[in-house]
Amino acid sequence: MRVVITGGAGFIGSHLVDRFLRDGHEVVAIDNLCTGAPANLDDAVENARLTFVRADATAGLPVQGHVDAVLHFASPASPVHYARLALETLAVNSTGTAHACDLAERTGARLIFASTSEIYGEPAVHPQPESYWGNVNPVGERACYDEGKRFGEALIATRVRLRALDGRIVRIFNTYGPRMAADDGRAIPNFIAQALAGRALTLYGDGSQTRSFTYIDDLVDGIARLTAHEQARGAIVNLGNPEEVTITAVAGTIAAAAGVALRVEHGPLPSDDPSRRKPDVTRARELLGWEPQTPLREGIERTLAWWRSTRSAGA
Numbered sequence: 521m522r523v524v525i526t527g528g529a530g531f532i533g534s535h536l537v538d539r540f541l542r543d544g545h546e547v548v549a550i551d552n553l554c555t556g557a558p559a560n561l562d563d564a565v566e567n568a569r570l571t572f573v574r575a576d577a578t579a580g581l582p583v584q585g586h587v588d589a590v591l592h593f594a595s596p597a598s599p600v601h602y603a604r605l606a607l608e609t610l611a612v613n614s615t616g617t618a619h620a621c622d623l624a625e626r627t628g629a630r631l632i633f634a635s636t637s638e639i640y641g642e643p644a645v646h647p648q649p650e651s652y653w654g655n656v657n658p659v660g661e662r663a664c665y666d667e668g669k670r671f672g673e674a675l676i677a678t679r680v681r682l683r684a685l686d687g688r689i690v691r692i693f694n695t696y697g698p699r700m701a702a703d704d705g706r707a708i709p710n711f712i713a714q715a716l717a718g719r720a721l722t723l724y725g726d727g728s729q730t731r732s733f734t735y736i737d738d739l740v741d742g743i744a745r746l747t748a749h750e751q752a753r754g755a756i757v758n759l760g761n762p763e764e765v766t767i768t769a770v771a772g773t774i775a776a777a778a779g780v781a782l783r784v785e786h787g788p789l790p791s792d793d794p795s796r797r798k799p800d801v802t803r804a805r806e807l808l809g810w811e812p813q814t815p816l817r818e819g820i821e822r823t824l825a826w827w828r829s830t831r832s833a834g835a
């Protein structure tokens with residue numbers, strides 16, 4: 521296959537690049553490096569089957585020739601990043617998604633769109649199945665991301681209905697692992713950086729809010745299965761780990777794995793921060809035969825080992 525991956529120098533995108541190269545495919549990675557880093561492609565860059573294009577996905581996808589799959593993963597993803605890049609986040613999930621649809625339609629490729637559990641907002645249904653419509657503040661500080669992704673989903677669903685697009689939507693729940701940027705701002709990289717530097721872990725609110733964290737290898741495996749599926753046109757699939765934990769418990773797990781005593785410092789809860797989140801993964805199990813394999817403690821230990829080997833403690 522020839523696979524185009526937007527956001528290919530980001531955390532998830534670079535792991536997808538590695539996976540598709542490892543499986544013998546040709547990969548075109550497109551990234552404007554607004555939150556990603558060339559170092560994420562260090563393992564891939566020598567591979568003759570990789571082409572890297574530095575470009576903004578909102579300006580069009582500069583790809584010639586045949587394409588078998590387009591994976592549209594370009595978008596700021598951390599609340600800290602999309603607060604800083606709010607208009608860019610709206611643009612890449614709307615105009616950028618339209619360009620990804622155009623490329624997929626023109627070439628007859630499959631399109632896989634990286635949506636998010638954020639589209640469920642503050643969920644009134646728990647755990648969240650794909651049939652749940654969500655409960656989102658359309659004008660709040662997270663709206664650039666939540667509504668950007670919801671628009672992207674609406675665009676793809678409409679083009680699947682009205683045109684020939686083979687569009688597939690993956691709703692990704694909180695994912696972590698090696699290559700998350702040290703300044704990413706999300707809970708797991710923040711806690712790891714703080715624990716290794718001997719600082720207090722910054723808990724927002726009382727820490728009783730929950731998330732369900734997926735290790736990167738499990739997520740990538742689910743995305744590869746959705747991409748390879750011969751009959752998944754129009755599919756919408758949650759990919760996440762149903763192991764639901766409080767953020768206080770995550771802080772405790774990271775401190776224990778790092779071998780430090782847990783010290784926390786409380787800060788204000790960001791606005792519209794969901795109080796709970798847990799995927800119903802029945803569809804992923806039935807459609808893809810997919811199930812997350814990595815318990816949180818094990819994934820944290822692997823991430824810590826990578827972090828220690830590539831970064832100094834205070835990074």
Ligand code: NAD
Pocket residue numbers: 526527528529530531532533550551552553554555556557575576577578592593594595596597598612616634635636637691692693694695696
């Ligand atoms: P990331 O910030 O590490 O990666 C995003 C990449 O997209 C970066 O390399 C960035 O430079 C690039 N990018 C952003 N705007 C671009 C543009 N206009 N043109 C070209 N490149 C652009 O974030 P991530 O965690 O790897 O997230 C990747 C995708 O997965 C995003 O679409 C995100 O919304 C989605 N997602 C991630 C998670 C998670 O837990 N990590 C959860 C749900 C959804």
Ligand code: UDP
Pocket residue numbers: 598599694705706707708710711722723724725729731767789790793794
């Ligand atoms: N969080 C926290 N301390 C941090 C970073 C995040 O307590 O240093 C909280 C945040 O308020 C949220 C949860 O951890 O309730 C997950 O946040 P993250 O930014 O990782 O992901 P998202 O909010 O997008 O689920």
